[in-house]
Amino acid sequence: MLRVENLKVHFKTELGIVKAVDRVSFDLREGEKFTLIGESGSGKSVLAQAILRLLPENAIVAGKIIFKNRNILELSEREMRKLRGKEIAWIPQSQNSLNPVLSVGFQCAEPLIEHFKVSKRRAFSRVFKIFKFLGIESKKAKNYPHQFSGGMKQRVLVAMGLSAEPELLIADEPTKGLDANKIGQIIKIFKKINKTMLIITHDLRFADKLSDRVAVMYCGEVVEISPAKDFFSSPLHPYSKGLLDSLPSRGLKPIKGFQPSMIDSPKGCKFRERCEHSIEACKKTPPVITLNDRLVRCWLYAKRREIEKNV
Amino acid sequence: MEFAQGTIFRSKLLNNNLCLIGFGILAFITLMGVLAPVIAKNPYKTNIAERLEPPNLKHPFGTDQLGRDVYSRVVWGVRTTLLVALTISLMSMSIGCFLGAIAGYFGGIVDDIIGRVIDVFLAIPELVFNIALVGVFCLAYGESIWNVILAVVITNWVSYARIMRGIVLSLKEREFVLCEKALGAGDLYILIRHVMPNAIGPMIVLATLNMGNVIMTIASLGFLGLGIQPPTPEWGQMINAGKNYITTAPWLTFFPGLFIAVSILGFNLLGEGLQEVMDRERIVET
Numbered sequence: 296m297l298r299v300e301n302l303k304v305h306f307k308t309e310l311g312i313v314k315a316v317d318r319v320s321f322d323l324r325e326g327e328k329f330t331l332i333g334e335s336g337s338g339k340s341v342l343a344q345a346i347l348r349l350l351p352e353n354a355i356v357a358g359k360i361i362f363k364n365r366n367i368l369e370l371s372e373r374e375m376r377k378l379r380g381k382e383i384a385w386i387p388q389s390q391n392s393l394n395p396v397l398s399v400g401f402q403c404a405e406p407l408i409e410h411f412k413v414s415k416r417r418a419f420s421r422v423f424k425i426f427k428f429l430g431i432e433s434k435k436a437k438n439y440p441h442q443f444s445g446g447m448k449q450r451v452l453v454a455m456g457l458s459a460e461p462e463l464l465i466a467d468e469p470t471k472g473l474d475a476n477k478i479g480q481i482i483k484i485f486k487k488i489n490k491t492m493l494i495i496t497h498d499l500r501f502a503d504k505l506s507d508r509v510a511v512m513y514c515g516e517v518v519e520i521s522p523a524k525d526f527f528s529s530p531l532h533p534y535s536k537g538l539l540d541s542l543p544s545r546g547l548k549p550i551k552g553f554q555p556s557m558i559d560s561p562k563g564c565k566f567r568e569r570c571e572h573s574i575e576a577c578k579k580t581p582p583v584i585t586l587n588d589r590l591v592r593c594w595l596y597a598k599r600r601e602i603e604k605n606v
Numbered sequence: 607m608e609f610a611q612g613t614i615f616r617s618k619l620l621n622n623n624l625c626l627i628g629f630g631i632l633a634f635i636t637l638m639g640v641l642a643p644v645i646a647k648n649p650y651k652t653n654i655a656e657r658l659e660p661p662n663l664k665h666p667f668g669t670d671q672l673g674r675d676v677y678s679r680v681v682w683g684v685r686t687t688l689l690v691a692l693t694i695s696l697m698s699m700s701i702g703c704f705l706g707a708i709a710g711y712f713g714g715i716v717d718d719i720i721g722r723v724i725d726v727f728l729a730i731p732e733l734v735f736n737i738a739l740v741g742v743f744c745l746a747y748g749e750s751i752w753n754v755i756l757a758v759v760i761t762n763w764v765s766y767a768r769i770m771r772g773i774v775l776s777l778k779e780r781e782f783v784l785c786e787k788a789l790g791a792g793d794l795y796i797l798i799r800h801v802m803p804n805a806i807g808p809m810i811v812l813a814t815l816n817m818g819n820v821i822m823t824i825a826s827l828g829f830l831g832l833g834i835q836p837p838t839p840e841w842g843q844m845i846n847a848g849k850n851y852i853t854t855a856p857w858l859t860f861f862p863g864l865f866i867a868v869s870i871l872g873f874n875l876l877g878e879g880l881q882e883v884m885d886r887e888r889i890v891e892t
Contacts, residue, residue: 384789
């Protein structure tokens, strides 16, 4: 449904070129919940914004983003506007994304009025349906964002994203700033939503409970893509292993070192300097290796012959 | 809970003394203007036999050099001043807000052009510019009340534009703008429907405080003989006519002057009060 091919997003800054997203490829299948996992600053949100072309002007984007046989990067701004919200909707990560001076009901009805030119009343009756689905009382529709708690705002944002019936929903850190209880509610809600979803999170337990497939991002690169079940039982990439081991339930073992700067990240495998298994070959860019339905960008899984060729 | 915001705002307004006093003064003055036909006599009627009479029971504010009742002229003057000032404020607010918002939101060359125009207007002393403009308009189109209105609007929109630009500049970086874009809204729609409503508060404060300045300018132009022309009652022009008699008949200048001062005070108090209530940082140096 959505295919990202060799996507690069670079930012020109005074200090040099920031490679926020580097050579990322993945595809989303109809109806699945695909989760991008990664620590802060690994380029997850930039990737999401690149898909909707919401990046600031100093971003250099290369590669292909194919959505329903169209390359999003080649669409005109007009076509883009028709696509945003109606075909691909974005649930922003900050709860400040609601306009403080407009009622939440109106803000949810807006995409409908804009995209389908329906009357205000019809738009609102649809919004009430979505509100009911998400467990928000209809009478709250005329309230303003400051009258809502964080969890409620998050639900309103989900309602906004859902209102124009998009085919793909991109949720950018939907659990940010919510407590465990509210995260549980969001998981329930997301499970009920029967749409293709791209979820971006750094909350591993959230990803575990929700996703069909998982992609791990490290330093702008996707290092592993696996079905969620396999990922959480047997991660392939050393970084994925490190991530899971750092969970409290699995020993609370931190990964040593820090994520390298995106301006002059190490050549070859970017995780090399923090990796326990690094070998001589890791100084060269690792290949993407396919193992059944899993992908991993790591020399450890390459055939001996290939490694020797590169050393 | 339902209308919490409105209720809190109202109670804050009612508990703010500045607001109340300012509003009281303005309500009183406006009421005088509205009721002018009832509470005042004909402001144009001359009576040479009763010229330059000091305040008495028949003429509470005395009479002028043509024997016209100063009280009636001052009261009718409320209408002139307030209507002209309101027109000027509304016009310059719409022009200023629009241009400022566009400059702030779109940036780039649009911002450069509007920004430089604002700078040029700010560089010229306002009153001098007004005088020049009124003079030019008078020569070009003849005497009319619109000369004054247009001249003041031309200098006055700048302050709205400058402040609106600043507000929009910070508002457009807020997350909800990005969120709206992600939902497929266009730039103009976002600007008008989402960004500008967030700027209404400071704009109302600015407009209120600005009304005082506008009244002052109208009166100044009137005093210089460039404003609203006699015999239409207007405070500045009344002071101008009375200044020759200031030693023998001070009431000719005192009462119009008092009304100018009090109405400006009213707007400034209300503006300051609103600013406090709206809990925003000071946007205008007064």
